[in-house]
Amino acid sequence: MEKKDVLILAIESSCDETAAAVVRNGREVLSNVISSQIELHKLYGGVVPEIASRKHIEKINQVIEEALTVAKIGLDDLDAIAVTYGPGLVGALLVGVAEAKALSYAKGLPLVGVHHIEGHISANYIENKDLEPPFVCLVVSGGHTHLVRVQDYGVYEILGRTRDDAAGEAFDKVARAIGLGYPGGPKIDKLSREGNPEAIVFPKAKIADAPYDFSFSGLKSAVLNYLNGCRMKGEEVNRADVAASFQKAVCDVLVEHAMHAVRELKVDKFAIAGGVASNGTLRAAMEQACQKQGVKFYRPSPILCTDNAAMIGAAGYYEFQKGVRSDLSLNAVPNLKLGER
Numbered sequence: 001m002e003k004k005d006v007l008i009l010a011i012e013s014s015c016d017e018t019a020a021a022v023v024r025n026g027r028e029v030l031s032n033v034i035s036s037q038i039e040l041h042k043l044y045g046g047v048v049p050e051i052a053s054r055k056h057i058e059k060i061n062q063v064i065e066e067a068l069t070v071a072k073i074g075l076d077d078l079d080a081i082a083v084t085y086g087p088g089l090v091g092a093l094l095v096g097v098a099e100a101k102a103l104s105y106a107k108g109l110p111l112v113g114v115h116h117i118e119g120h121i122s123a124n125y126i127e128n129k130d131l132e133p134p135f136v137c138l139v140v141s142g143g144h145t146h147l148v149r150v151q152d153y154g155v156y157e158i159l160g161r162t163r164d165d166a167a168g169e170a171f172d173k174v175a176r177a178i179g180l181g182y183p184g185g186p187k188i189d190k191l192s193r194e195g196n197p198e199a200i201v202f203p204k205a206k207i208a209d210a211p212y213d214f215s216f217s218g219l220k221s222a223v224l225n226y227l228n229g230c231r232m233k234g235e236e237v238n239r240a241d242v243a244a245s246f247q248k249a250v251c252d253v254l255v256e257h258a259m260h261a262v263r264e265l266k267v268d269k270f271a272i273a274g275g276v277a278s279n280g281t282l283r284a285a286m287e288q289a290c291q292k293q294g295v296k297f298y299r300p301s302p303i304l305c306t307d308n309a310a311m312i313g314a315a316g317y318y319e320f321q322k323g324v325r326s327d328l329s330l331n332a333v334p335n336l337k338l339g340e341r
């Protein structure tokens, strides 16, 4: 007998993207609709939580309808609903969770609460049909910098994490300091192409006895000190050089720690995920390092690196297959830990 396809509607609203997707069997994306609020938050130099929640409420029905239309299916064709329930901004998460619960109740569909970072990691399954655990994944986003050993679907061991700023946060703060605006990551990525990454040597923090942990606040301060120094001496700042040198410092640390983990754990597969994983320099540096190390390198397309719902559909599928079900008491958990339910 042929195995029945599993169609999941996934919803993501943890930060500033209202997103819905239809995913078949965890790896085939039938639709992936993302309504970004970036233009709105830009005016304030960062995400304003209150505005994010309100916009999610305005957009969520429209985004879900579009996801179903593009996938050419109706709610009655679905097997389950997956939704991000943490971590993230509580008011933003609540919009997706309430919507998912309402649809689940109205249509009698199983509900699966998904961890946002698990979603980011699972984005790798979508375009890499051959990728299966175990592997090591570096998750670098605006809120998280985690080096994770993916032991099985939904089974994670956090090897290391940032002690202070997340990698994306560092990108955003440095971008603001050199006048690039929000969100800084893509802007630094672009400006760096005109700069010299060797122009300024910024420090790379290492944490004693914690080879997989990261720290980016010292690097951020070093950039701010450099900018202040230039100002005081009346020297003109070459913003492209600052961007390129900062980006190199971040990428070097990420690559070093990741390859250290790959060697120590003797894995043969390594993946990156999260918004910062769309960074051109990081992707190239990781690819090169993996080649040198003899491990297979996986990365999602840039559109699946930044927040989206297709990745939640991929993660939700594997949780669904394992029998994980949420009930109508599902709540938003802003500081949800990876691997906890």
Ligand code: KG4
Pocket: 015, 140, 141, 142, 143, 144, 167, 168, 169, 171, 172, 183, 184, 185, 186, 189, 274, 275, 276, 277, 278, 279, 280, 305, 306, 307
């Ligand atoms: O994964 P994501 O969309 O949201 C969170 O879960 O945080 O990541 C957003 C972060 C922002 O800090 C943004 O500046 C950064 O990812 N980012 C980038 C790039 N694109 C997005 N950082 C570096 N280079 C990029 N191309």
Ligand code: ZN
Pocket: 116, 120, 141, 142, 274, 275, 306, 307
């Ligand atoms: Zn994210």
